Amino acid sequence: METRQQGLLDPEPVTEVDEEMVSDVDLNNTLTDEEREEILSELTKLEEDISTLRQVLASKEKHHSELKAKLGITPLIEFKQNFNRSWYDMQTSTAYKKTSETLSTAGQKTSAVFTTLGTAISRKFGDMRNSPSFKSFEEKVECTVSNIKQTKVGSQGGGGSFEEVLSSAAHASAQETPSNNMSESSDHERTC
Structure with missing residues (x-):
């Protein structure tokens, strides 16, 4: 038989068939x-x-x-x-x-990490508390509280509410002159 390759556009089908392939495939599946x-x-x-x-x-x-x-x-x-x-x-x-x-x-x-962070924060708070600005703030708060207590105790007829005393202390300190404040604050530091 002639062996020929078919191209995609070739109109003639391949006529050669593999005989072994036909014998292996039983299309009818016939049993006796x-x-x-x-x-x-x-x-x-x-x-x-x-x-x-x-x-x-x-x-x-x-x-x-x-x-x-x-x-x-x-x-x-x-x-x-x-x-x-x-x-x-x-x-x-x-x-x-x-x-x-x-x-x-x-x-x-x-x-x-949390232990180190806690230690660092604690150290920073300690440093901050020992700083001059914090000490100055702390002294001012202590003096203000001391002044309020003295005003409250020294007032006649029971004084008034805490807010009234606080506002009167703020009003009094606002009326003082800057040079007066400096001399009085040094006096306050000695007394507080």
Whole structure:
């Protein structure tokens, strides 16, 4: 036979057919009556075997559940045992151990960061409290409180509310002159 390649646009179909390919493919799928009988017989035996195995399995499962009932093993107890076994298996896995170690290390580092941060904040507050501006502010507050107390105690007839005393102290200090304030503040520092 002639071997010829067909192009995509070639109008003539390929006429050569591979003989081995034709013999391998059985398009009609024809069986003889004997072969058909044999296959049906084998299929029937397999179905009977499957049915027998299902009956045996059902019998075994029933016996299994009866034995568990005699031992007092309930489905809840089984569930707990399975859960505990699964939990144990998970905890002993390498992935769980690595994750646990990573989280532990992260927790330690976070704790160290917060400790360092707390120490730094505490140190900054200490530095701020020892600064001259904070001491000056603290002295002014102490003097103001002292003046308010003296005004409150020294006033006749019970004085008034805290707000009234505070506003009168603010009004009095606003009326003082700057040079007067300087000399009085040095006097106040001595008395406060």
